[in-house]
Amino acid sequence: MKSMTLGLAVGAFIIIFSYFLRFADEVFQAVFVFNLLFVCMFFPLNGSLRRKMAALLVGNFICFTWNTLFFMFVNAVSTYAGGGFTALLAFISPFLNLLWFVSFWSTSLTFLAEPESGKW
Amino acid sequence: MIGVLEALFLLFTAAMTAYLVRHYIFTITVLKTSQGRKTRLNFWGIGYRPTVSVLIPARNEERVIGRLLQRMTELTYPKDRLQVIVIDDASKDDTGKIAEQYSKAYNYVSVIHRGEHEGGRGKASALNAGLKHATGEIVLCFDADYYPQRDIVEKLAKEFIDPKVGAVQGRVVVLNEPQNIVTRLVSLERIGGYRVDQEARDRLGLITQFGGTVGGFRRKLLEELGGWDERMLAEDTDLTFRVYLAGYKVKYVLDAECYEEAVENWRAYWRQRYRWAKGHMQCAFKHSISLLKSDKLTFVQKVDGLLLLNVYFMPIMVLLSWIVGIPLLVLKFSQWLAPFWVAVSISLYSAVGNFAPFYEVGVGAHLDGRTRAQRLIPFLVFTFLYNIPICTKAFIDLLFSKIVGKNCHRWDKTTHSGNGNCYIAFMEKH
Known part of the structure; x- marks a missing residue:
């Protein structure tokens, strides 16, 4: 419970901080979803709080970097390819984010887990 | 717009x-309830030993039926309280012959042979044929490609000491998980479904689902309900709701594990899931209204039941x-x-x-x-x-x-290759 509360507090802080940093809307949106999902899905599990916090910070770093680069790419492409392509990329963006959210979350789980059981 | x-x-x-x-x-x-320990300790009904009939419907299962029947002979449940019925559902291979060999060697194993004119109409039809010959107080079902723990019958049967329990369901674990990416992904789905979904529904007193195999019913209740509905493709989900609507519940037993041979390729996956999806949708059309009207279910159970359907x-x-x-x-x-x-x-x-x-x-x-x-x-x-x-x-x-207005629901049977056999020896060792 303590771990979850702390996670929510840190997650909320990062969301508010990124809002005031005035990133692109799309980047803020990704940071918002990532923190909400990751805190709710990772912090209730048994495991070291330090590892959980480290994973949250690393995740936020990846989230910020990936989305900033992606939308810089979208803006650059839109100059040549027009609005249609930009619209397509903007629509694909939540799905691409989902892919790495789940990958990052499932990889993070392995750092919290106890050693492998007898099953394969 | x-x-x-x-x-x-x-x-x-x-x-x-x-x-x-x-x-x-x-x-x-x-x-909340599982972290820190692997399984729930449950001494409820530990000495309860009702008579049990195990139904095994099998159609062209020569590659896997032998290992299941061998396992049936290794069960730790008292053999004088056990009846094993194999329903050879118009098989064209040696399924019937293999089952006959076990029937001759063990007096509690019997075989029902169904010819082309009556067999091949789906699992529900085969199970109903077996039910007519069942004499046990409890009727359990296992698919031919399954491989149960030795003490699974005790674990499942003990729950029936509670008169409100109409059916039980055990946990399904994939046997051939290391085979390829499809079996590995199916295994993950099973983990989500049985380790979390079913367990939570049971703990919260919601609609625990009978999965069609690795589980069973009180025979009297099953007969009162008219057995399995042969028109339904998801006869297990249909029966789950009929049990709840009759005022009983389905109990999930996490530590009663049984190993299944999962589908091995995307085509087989499509066929199996298509049947499940269509069957579930049939059940949604059939039961949604009666579920909402039922006075045997709580409001939360109705909501969960609707979401499940x-x-x-x-x-x-x-x-x-x-x-x-x-x-x-x-x-x-x-x-x-x-x-x-x-x-x-x-x-x-x-x-x-x-x-x-x-x-x-x-x-x-x-x-x-x-x-x-x-x-x-x-x-x-x-x-x-x-x-x-x-x-x-x-x-x-x-x-x-x-x-x-036509009933074109064909039972598309999943073919089992028997590739799971090689994992059994490995599993027994570890």
């Missing part, structure tokens, strides 16, 4: 949010919400529904809520200590996407058959 799109999007999002909340509650419930509509809803979401998100038509919230809701329910409960699977694997298996969770997105056309086709076909 935009108003209609917004209303549709909100409707779909509301439905999917309900699943999101449900999956999250399930997972937190299991986490309609779960196979979710992939279709995801597809529709994506289609509706494109103009709202990309073209920014909406006046009051900001693209921000459209994107947020799509991301959220895609991750947790609908047909890709990554969270349940991940937590199930975490509780089982399956560190390596967790790394495959992102690949579940393929099954998630694959389920969209499967469920859409099932819905269109069902709708078509309802409009035409």
Whole structure:
């Protein structure tokens, strides 16, 4: 419970901080979803709080970097390819984010887990 | 026009949010009660030994039937209280012969041979044929490709000491998991379904589902209900709801494990899931109203029952919400529904809520200590996407058959290769 509360507090802080940093809307949106999902899905599990916090910070770093680069790419492409392509990329963006959210979350789980059981 | 799109999007999002909340509650419930120990200690009914009939429907299962029957002879349940009935459902291979060999060697094993004119009409029909010969107080069912623990009958039968329990369900674990990516992904789905979903529903007193195998019923109740409904493709889900509507409950037994041979390729996966989806949708049409009207169920059970009945509509809803979401998100038509919230809701329910409960699977694997298996969770997105056309086709076909008024529901049997046999020796060793 303590771990979850702390996670929510840190997650909320990062969301508010990124809002005031005035990133692109799309980047803020990704940071918002990532923190909400990751805190709710990772912090209730048994495991070291330090590892959980480290994973949250690393995740936020990846989230910020990936989305900033992606939308810089979208803006650059839109100059040549027009609005249609930009619209397509903007629509694909939540799905691409989902892919790495789940990958990052499932990889993070392995750092919290106890050693492998007898099953394969 | 935009108003209609917004209303549709909100409707779909509301439905999917309900699943999101449900999956999250399930997972937190299991986490709260399971972290720190692997299984629940349960001494309830430990000395209870009712007479048990085990039904094994088998059609062209020569590659796997022998290992299950061998296992039946190794069960620790008292043999004088056990009856094993193999229903050879018009097999064209040596299934009947293998079963006959066991029948001759063990007096509690018997075989019912069904000819071409009466057999081959699906599992429900075969089980009903077996039920006529069952004499035990409890009737358990195992599919021919399953391989149960030695003490599984004790674990399942002891729950019937509670008079409110009408049926039981054990845990299904994939036997041939290391075979390929399909079996590994199916195994992950099973972990989410049985380690988290079923366990949570049981703990919360909701609608625990009888999965058609590795479980059973009180014979009297089953006979009162008229046995398995042969018109239904998901006869197990149908029976689950009939049990609850009759005022009984289904008990889930987490530590009663049974190993199954999972489908090995995407084509077999399609056929199996198509049958499940269509069968589930049939059940939704059949039971939704009676579920809401029932005075035997609590409000929360009714809500959970409705969500369970309609779960196979979710992939279709995801597809529709994506289609509706494109103009709202990309073209920014909406006046009051900001693209921000459209994107947020799509991301959220895609991750947790609908047909890709990554969270349940991940937590199930975490509780089982399956560190390596967790790394495959992102690949579940393929099954998630694959389920969209499967469920859409099932819905269109069902709708078509309802409009035409023809019952064109064919039982498409899953073929078992017997590849799971090589894993049994490995499993026994470890």
